[in-house]
Amino acid sequence: MEIETLDELDDHLASDASLRGLRLQDLDLTGYGDRLAERGDLTGLVVLGGTVPVPVAELLIARGAIIFPGIADAPVDPWRGLYLPSDLYDGLEQGYPHTRDARTYAWSLDARLRTDAYCTLVRAIHDDSVTDALDELVFGRSVVGIMGGHAVQRDSAAYASAAGLGHALADEGHLVATGGGPGAMEAANLGALCRDRATLEEALRRIATVPGFRPDVTAWADTALAVRRAVTADEPPAPTDTLGPSARSLGIPTWFYGHEPPNVFCDVIAKYFSNAIREEGLLTRSDAGIVVLGGAAGTVQEIFQAVTPLYYAAGEEPLPPLVLVGREHWTERVPVWPALTAIAAGRPMAEAIHLVDRVEDVLTLLPSPATAA
Incomplete structure (x- = not known):
């Protein structure tokens, strides 16, 4: 207990x-x-x-x-659990390398720490604390996972489309879960954060002034934090342990991909050292379905990781839908869809996988929040 x-x-x-x-x-x-x-x-x-x-x-x-005991020489508190964006970006006024997020990534890469049993224990305790707090956060919620590439630029139509999807899902009552990074993930979290379309349109206009996190993460994050402050100006800050019922989105990033900074638009961030635990946690908690936007290797990995339990499911209960968005992308540029249909043939999984051209077609394929929760 x-x-x-x-x-x-x-x-x-x-x-x-x-x-x-x-x-x-x-x-x-x-x-x-x-x-x-x-x-x-x-x-x-x-x-x-x-x-x-x-x-x-x-x-x-x-x-x-x-x-x-508490850990005095690590940049993270292994017992704390979830983060707010302000926690990870504390110190940004001195530049991104001075933030808790960047310092933690550097600490995790230190060659002396990779085989040090003490530091291995710290990382394991930290990730277990995150998992415990994440379970409490999502309990009773209908969670929809949105996967997509980190390279999507803020001034692109694809970014705006992902933001619109995140907004629509959150308005439906789903908790929007992403990998918590830049690109399509950031867009979906931004969309969920905005309570109305007018606020979202203004946020998209302002965020586009710094399109990507390369080469300057500091400017990228600084711009996003300014947009977040504008969007949430009338909302009092809430501690992570009271966010469960009111959270509209969460990010589940990892320091394994530490070169990808976390986005600041999640209501709460569950950041892991272990990418394997992070990937499994994101996919298994998306109980109302997973929506996959355009992406490359990392997104393809997530697709097939999500497919495995669908493939082996007995079909006694409705399977959560897996929806790929972008027919040309997933049939020609990255031809994942033919492989999925071949694997699914004759199995219950065939009813759970979908390929659509527009994000507007996604909502009708997902269960209502009341049904999924």
Whole structure:
């Protein structure tokens, strides 16, 4: 059982229930020494991060508890879970290399850290904390995944189209999930962030002044943050742990592709060190379907990763749709569609895959949020 707030801990201590098996996550245990000491044997209690004064730590260890301390020399807090865009772009005023996002990427690439067991543990704990918080965020929501290439420029028709799709899905009540990066992913998150078409049109006009993240990520991110501030000017900021019901979109990026900066238009960001966990998490949580816009190698990988469970499904329940957008792209330039239809022949999967020419054709192929949730 995880205890994530001091109120939860107070209630548990007041109930006289056993502490064995509890996980105290990221709590300030200052002043809790006497109350914990009253419990005698603390074997099986695990303290994960947080603030643990030395006398409390000595008590816990002496009574059999296990303590995983906070990490002082890593650029991330492995216990924190999800991020807001402002968390990852803290320090941008000094240039993108000074942000938490860029520093974390550099830390993850350090050759000395790749085989260091301590740092491997930090990354694993971090990604597990993200997964735990992400599960809580999406619980009860109808999630539609949007996949697409990172190279789509902000001043292009493809970008505007992806933004329109994200806006329409969020207005329908779906939670829009993307890979959290630039290009089509950013466009979909921007569309979901905007509450009306007029706001979206103005945001598209302003964002187009810096079309891509190369060669200057700082200018790219700075422009986006200015647009975000304009779009959300009337909305008070909300902590990540209260966003579940109100979030319109989320991004699930990875430091594995650290050269692709995260976009700032997600309501919340679940950023991973492990790309394998990130990919699986994004696809499996898209319970209302996956929409695939134009893309290259990374997008093709995601398509076939999404196809595998569809292929092996028994067909006893309706399968979430997989919708590819762009007939010419997916039949000629990147001929994935012929392979999908060949694989699906004679299987329930054949009813779940679709190829359309326009994003406007996507909504009718997806279940309603009430049905999917």
